[in-house]
Amino acid sequence: MIKYSYIKVRSALSTSKLPDIRYAFNPYVGCAHGCIYCYAPDLCKRYREVSYRWGSVVLVKENVVDVLREEVRRLKPGVVGISTITDPYQPIERDEEITRDSIRMLSQQGFRISIQTKSPLILRDLDLIKAKNFDVGFTITTLRDNLAREIEPNAPPPTQRAKAAYEIAEHDIDTWIFLGPIIPLINEYEEIIEEVVEFASSINSYIIYDKMNVKPLMSYNMRMKWRLKVDVNEVIGLSVDPNYFKKISELVRNLCKKYYVKCLPAFNAST
Numbered sequence: 001m002i003k004y005s006y007i008k009v010r011s012a013l014s015t016s017k018l019p020d021i022r023y024a025f026n027p028y029v030g031c032a033h034g035c036i037y038c039y040a041p042d043l044c045k046r047y048r049e050v051s052y053r054w055g056s057v058v059l060v061k062e063n064v065v066d067v068l069r070e071e072v073r074r075l076k077p078g079v080v081g082i083s084t085i086t087d088p089y090q091p092i093e094r095d096e097e098i099t100r101d102s103i104r105m106l107s108q109q110g111f112r113i114s115i116q117t118k119s120p121l122i123l124r125d126l127d128l129i130k131a132k133n134f135d136v137g138f139t140i141t142t143l144r145d146n147l148a149r150e151i152e153p154n155a156p157p158p159t160q161r162a163k164a165a166y167e168i169a170e171h172d173i174d175t176w177i178f179l180g181p182i183i184p185l186i187n188e189y190e191e192i193i194e195e196v197v198e199f200a201s202s203i204n205s206y207i208i209y210d211k212m213n214v215k216p217l218m219s220y221n222m223r224m225k226w227r228l229k230v231d232v233n234e235v236i237g238l239s240v241d242p243n244y245f246k247k248i249s250e251l252v253r254n255l256c257k258k259y260y261v262k263c264l265p266a267f268n269a270s271t
């Protein structure tokens with residue numbers, strides 16, 4: 001059961017440190033998808049209940065569209081990442097339509113929009129996304145629904161995401177697959193990664209891959225939610241070992257080469 005509350009905010013866009021993204025826009029605080037590896041709790045610490053009960057508490061920024069309207073009048077257009085620490089198409093978006101109203105406004109004002117989601121709900125907004133100034137990324141850590149259920153308990157199954165990605169790509173929209181995080185002893189295996197790369201190839205998409213970003217609250221939440229048979233301490237230990245990720249990066253790059261898929265490390269992936 002998710003607890004929803006409504007808050008008012010004073011700003012809508014924040015400056016982003018991500019490569020090629022000038023602004024970040026997050027319509028909600030918290031995320032009902034509740035992925036056990038999510039590092040966003042460490043970035044939302046001022047909302048203690050959200051961070052410590054990640055996936056169970058979501059704050060809806062009820063005035064954010066009005067605030068955004070004011071901001072876009074005075075800000076220089078640039079690429080807006082939607083979203084960086086929440087999923088813009090988590091279930092509450094079906095009713096609230098904050099993401100929908102925001103992307104419409106940003107697009108009309110000449111901002112380029114880069115969306116990242118795990119939800120096929122994005123298809124509802126295809127009418128807007130078909131404009132030339134969008135790209136869409138789907139996070140797919142594995143195409144195996146049963147494995148995804150263990151690490152992304154409330155997110156739509158990856159097979160549904162893949163169908164949505166296929167449909168978006170069919171409309172000639174720039175589509176990418178975020179293969180991340182690659183979690184040691186969980187989804188690091190060649191056959192699991194190859195399935196994702198092969199899928200990316202089938203829709204002419206490219207791959208952005210990432211390691212697991214270990215942070216204090218992220219580790220706390222992961223330990224609390226861990227139900228897998230593998231030792232969570234070993235998983236976390238390997239994640240912070242640079243040699244481990246070098247090896248995984250090589251594997252991803254080789255698989256991408258095999259399928260002629262362009263592949264890039266995410267901003268913080270040291271290869």
Ligand code: SF4
Nearest residue numbers: 031033034035038086
């Ligand atoms: S969908 Fe993204 S923001 Fe939401 S819990 Fe999962 S990783 Fe975090």
